[in-house]
Amino acid sequence: MNNSELDAILKRARAPERSEEFFETFPHQVARQLKRTGQQGLPVGPRWFPRLAWGLATAVCVLIGFAIGHWCGRTGAEALESKDVLQNAKFVQETLAMFPNQVCVIMHDQHGLNLVLSNRGDVPASPPIYVRVCDGKNCSSCVTFSGQEVQIAGQELTILSDAAGGVIVTGRRFVWSSNLPHSTGGNLKIETKSLNLTTL
Numbered sequence: 001m002n003n004s005e006l007d008a009i010l011k012r013a014r015a016p017e018r019s020e021e022f023f024e025t026f027p028h029q030v031a032r033q034l035k036r037t038g039q040q041g042l043p044v045g046p047r048w049f050p051r052l053a054w055g056l057a058t059a060v061c062v063l064i065g066f067a068i069g070h071w072c073g074r075t076g077a078e079a080l081e082s083k084d085v086l087q088n089a090k091f092v093q094e095t096l097a098m099f100p101n102q103v104c105v106i107m108h109d110q111h112g113l114n115l116v117l118s119n120r121g122d123v124p125a126s127p128p129i130y131v132r133v134c135d136g137k138n139c140s141s142c143v144t145f146s147g148q149e150v151q152i153a154g155q156e157l158t159i160l161s162d163a164a165g166g167v168i169v170t171g172r173r174f175v176w177s178s179n180l181p182h183s184t185g186g187n188l189k190i191e192t193k194s195l196n197l198t199t200l
Helices: 003-012 020-040 048-075 077-081 089-098
Strands: 103-109 112-117 129-134 139-144 148-152 155-161 167-170 175-177 189-194
Touching: 048 089, 048 112, 089 103, 103 148, 129 148, 129 155, 129 167, 139 148, 167 189
Parallel strands: none
Antiparallel strands: 103 112, 103 139, 129 139, 129 189, 148 155, 155 167, 167 175
């Protein structure tokens, strides 16, 4: 069927004829149906909440970017020469101070710096732990707390601190400890240390 045949069919078609009674009752039927659908449908929540959430998320991202830029500007060439900004206790302390009991992980990898926050503010207060993991080609580092699970170097690792002040890293098929010199992290090279932020 081409356009001219379709046009001819449409021109021959007639609109259905409706009585006057139909046109009088139709608006009322539509209004009743809309009321019934509104009552049976999902509860309508405040429409400002998604906008507020997006606004807060944007503000947090801008604040983090500003803080990192401000910190890098203050420390100057030293920060630029440093290969791993997470070894700088002052940077870590300022980041933790901006989000008390919310920072789960500060990650530094080939994609740059990433910050993972808890939306409940339930991260327990404990000394932060620096972890550096190399898989042969790439190295990634993070600052986290005991008991946190971290996705690093393509693996999901659990970071724990022990009573002797050491750090334990558990993976899917290995357990590594900083207190055991011959412990193995599988094919990963692992370096850890507890960060003492009270000296600043």
